[in-house]
Amino acid sequence: MRFDAPVPPFCTLLCWIIPFGVIGWLASTATADGILPNGGADFASRDGGVTITSDFPGGRMSQCQQISSDAFAITIEPESDPINDSAWYAFRIQSSRPKSVRVLLHYVGGSHRYDPKISRDGERWQSAAHLVTRTSNTLQDVELLVHADEKPLWIAGQELLSTDEISQWSNQLTRLPHVDKKPIGRSVQGRSVEQLTITECDDPDYIFLIARQHPPEVTGAIGMLHFVDAVASDTPLAKKFRKRFAAVVIPTVNPDGVHHGHWRCNANGVDLNRDWSHFTQPETRAVRDQVLQCRRAGENRLCLFVDFHSTYEDVFYIPAHNPQIFPAGFTQRWFASIQKRFPGYDVSVDANHNAHRSTSKAWVDRTLGVTAVTYEFGDETDRETIRRVAGGAAEEMMELLLDLPAKGTPDQENKPVIRLVSGSADETISR
Ligand SMILES: [Zn+2]
Structure with a gap:
């Protein structure tokens, strides 16, 4: 027409x-x-x-x-x-x-x-x-x-990074023996929400990575790709990490919004990163249910949750101080190690950003007591810088998590307080 x-x-x-x-x-x-x-x-x-x-x-x-x-x-x-x-x-x-x-x-x-x-x-x-x-x-x-x-x-507004291109990338990764991919649910319009699991351990602790709740935030998605590539790579560090941890990755939480070139929302016109209290949307419910499955013998095994976004500058958003968070002091150590690794790069951190309780990181923080970070890349940050910093941040994260005592072991100093163990898809979590 x-x-x-x-x-x-x-x-x-x-x-x-x-x-x-x-x-x-x-x-x-x-x-x-x-x-x-x-x-x-x-x-x-x-x-x-x-x-x-x-x-x-x-x-x-x-x-x-x-x-x-x-x-x-x-x-x-x-x-x-x-x-x-x-x-x-x-x-x-x-x-x-x-x-x-x-x-x-x-x-x-x-x-x-x-x-x-x-x-x-x-x-x-x-x-x-x-x-x-x-x-x-x-x-x-x-x-x-x-x-x-x-x-x-x-x-x-940014380079197009479609769900098909993300699928091509993840299909490449699944050629590796330690990467699996599966659909975990469907969007409002029936598009598949896909999840990668990267591990060489049958009994892992977990990190959980998501991106593209907000469709235009392409630089966040690019950062996620490089971050995940580092975790899936054949470096000795990544191999060691995968022997103990599993990285669960949902590269595109909002496939309808990405397909239609939305500014912010899913096909119901809902900002998915304001839906993590009442879980009214199929996309947020599907992701939540997978987060809640990161457990073993009834215990939560999640150690870190990272939600990739974009804004005007590179910045980490973290929740307000939570004295019971696991792993204790992780974000401070992680950001310091990234800063040390990239001396000319300004690692910016904003605590209390969107402190209200409907974002993914706020939900993970208050519900699971686990470190949760919104990792923002700048709209116009040079793409080579994104590649270097995201890959470096992943390596620093792996080093630090490998230094932790295994979650749930007796010598663990900061056992998380688990306030929610139900993973029912239809449950409305109002806390
Ligand atoms: Zn965003």
């Missing part, structure tokens, strides 16, 4: 001086004929020379309207309102003739957060902040100057 919007005649005259506010109005008055059933949109210019689409996994372009021969107004809307301002956009543009095209992004209920990234094949990406030629004071409107030609050009 294609969408040819009628062009108000004054647009052609005013195309170079048109104020952003009017662009937003134009975009918001475009008809909805070009919207595809899955929420993406297809658009062709009046002469058919320029096509713009978001009809691919992770795509997001709510509407598009031609405002002159070489200018197009694109509206980006969130999946629900109000919403956290992580305004995700992703579309692909082509032109039958090489030409410079102005793309005017108008955000509804949000503002410009992500510098554009571009790709010619949807797989290899590069930063393209230089495409931004002007922004409105509110950052609700942004103009991009794009060179379009017959080869497709993807433009997105």
Whole structure:
């Protein structure tokens, strides 16, 4: 389906001086004929020379309207309102003739957060902040100057990292004898929520890693990939770690949101990282049930929970001090060792962030008494830095956990207080 919007005649005259506010109005008055059933949109210019689409996994372009021969107004809307301002956009543009095209992004209920990234094949990406030629004071409107030609050009807030690409990565890992993969549940729209288990021990203690509760947070997912690769690798340290520990990994908690290019939520419009009190969503219930299965002989065996996200800078969010946490003092030792390993890198820690009780880390902290960390990577952190630091953080974590007395042994100094042992999928945990 294609969408040819009628062009108000004054647009052609005013195309170079048109104020952003009017662009937003134009975009918001475009008809909805070009919207595809899955929420993406297809658009062709009046002469058919320029096509713009978001009809691919992770795509997001709510509407598009031609405002002159070489200018197009694109509206980006969130999946629900109000919403956290992580305004995700992703579309692909082509032109039958090489030409410079102005793309005017108008955000509804949000503002410009992500510098554009571009790709010619949807797989290899590069930063393209230089495409931004002007922004409105509110950052609700942004103009991009794009060179379009017959080869497709993807433009997105971050590099696309689809559930298929994550599956390809995890399928590669399952070729290793110590990596297993299984579905643990289904999303609202029936997509599989997959889990990896990495271990060489029949009777392990556990670490639990999750990512992509929030779809646009690609740098967090990249950090998770490198972190997990280090744990699954063939280094002597990783082998030793797997002889005692199992790493359980859920790479994409919110596959529907990732598929639809959501800013924040799952297909029910719920922020999954605010659902860890009442567990109203199938995705959070599925993950919770797996966390609760990290036990042996009725005892919880979880030693560390890490939830990967992205924000404006690299930072660890930790819960407020919990005197009964296990392992005692682990986060301080871990962060110090990462800082020592990367002297020029600023390890930033924020205690008490989102101290309310509906995030994953708050639930693990209060319910299991186990160290829980939200590991945030910056939106624009250099990807090579993410690779180095995430891999290094995983190695420091393995060293420190191997130094611990085995969980539940008599000489263990800080036996956790387990306040919940039920793992029933339908149970509502209100504590
Ligand atoms: Zn997040």
